[in-house]
Amino acid sequence: xxxxxxxxxxxxxxxxxxxxxxxxxxxxxxxxxxxxxxxxxxxxxxxxxxxxxxxxxxxxxxxxxxxxxxxxxxxxxxxxxxxxxxxxxxxxxxxxxxxxxxxxxxxxxxxxxxxxxxxxxxxxxxxxxxxxxxxxxxxxxxxxxxxxxxxxxxxxxxxxxxxxxxxxxxxxxxxxxxxxxxxxxxxxxxxxxxxxxxxxxxxxxxxxxxxxxxxxxxxxxxxxxxxxxxxxxxxxxxxxxxxxxxxxxxxxxxxxxxxxxxxxxxxxxxxxxxxxxxxxxxxx
Numbered sequence: 001x002x003x004x005x006x007x008x009x010x011x012x013x014x015x016x017x018x019x020x021x022x023x024x025x026x027x028x029x030x031x032x033x034x035x036x037x038x039x040x041x042x043x044x045x046x047x048x049x050x051x052x053x054x055x056x057x058x059x060x061x062x063x064x065x066x067x068x069x070x071x072x073x074x075x076x077x078x079x080x081x082x083x084x085x086x087x088x089x090x091x092x093x094x095x096x097x098x099x100x101x102x103x104x105x106x107x108x109x110x111x112x113x114x115x116x117x118x119x120x121x122x123x124x125x126x127x128x129x130x131x132x133x134x135x136x137x138x139x140x141x142x143x144x145x146x147x148x149x150x151x152x153x154x155x156x157x158x159x160x161x162x163x164x165x166x167x168x169x170x171x172x173x174x175x176x177x178x179x180x181x182x183x184x185x186x187x188x189x190x191x192x193x194x195x196x197x198x199x200x201x202x203x204x205x206x207x208x209x210x211x212x213x214x215x216x217x218x219x220x221x222x223x224x225x226x227x228x229x230x231x232x233x234x235x236x237x238x239x240x241x242x243x244x245x246x247x248x249x250x251x252x253x254x255x256x257x258x259x260x261x262x263x264x265x266x267x268x269x270x271x272x273x274x275x276x277x278x279x280x281x282x283x284x
Contacts (some may be wrong), residue, residue, distance in 0.1 A: 074098040089163035122154040129157035203279040218263040232267040246278035
């Protein structure tokens with residue numbers, strides 16, 4: 001393989017023998033390397049093939065910032081997930097899952113609790129993905145020495161749900177509904193903020209991924225009584241004070257969603273939306 005681009009000291013983009021781009025992550029691989037340099041076989045220990053052309057530069061850059069340890073853990077989880085699922089998954093899951101695991105482990109080590117009010121719904125709706133999440137927690141415990149809470153199994157499951165949506169939308173029965181719902185919300189956010197969105201940006205793709213997940217879960221909530229933890233209301237009061245514009249946009253989305261789709265957005269959803277929307281405001 002020949003180096004095409006050096007991302008940082010620990011990651012490079014190379015061209016393989018089939019003229020495909022691959023990302024190689026290894027401690028020190030970019031140090032003292034140059035464009036055009038041919039890599040040795042022992043440099044190929046951790047290779048990620050970019051099979052999908054729409055894996056963005058932001059995703060590749062984020063991958064280069066994540067600790068190699070969590071990328072390896074993510075790869076083991078994805079490899080297992082591929083054996084369980086009948087459909088393929090998008091390559092971007094290597095990035096999003098690695099990033100998620102690194103943050104989850106960091107939160108656990110700092111003693112920060114993170115509740116996932118959608119766990120029950122995810123477990124019921126996405127059984128295979130939730131099973132992968134449960135196995136993922138065992139892998140993380142073995143490889144990182146950290147025991148994550150059960151709620152993380154649901155969050156990891158959603159990474160596989162999203163990766164399946166990106167990879168094969170045409171076989172997802174609810175994708176037409178998801179597309180309309182998500183596009184409505186994207187358009188509303190653009191209108192409310194009076195801004196355009198760079199669809200290749202990391203912020204846009206994070207928001208898009210979350211809205212797709214929200215669309216999949218909201219309809220299931222109609223069949224079950226869902227109560228929110230009172231702590232979310234406390235966090236929302238904080239968000240309203242410090243991120244007022246983003247909060248106001250999220251609260252308006254809650255009203256529009258109820259009026260147009262008869263779906264109830266919970267306080268935790270408003271909180272997450274506020275955080276994602278605030279990223280666009282900070283970039284303005």
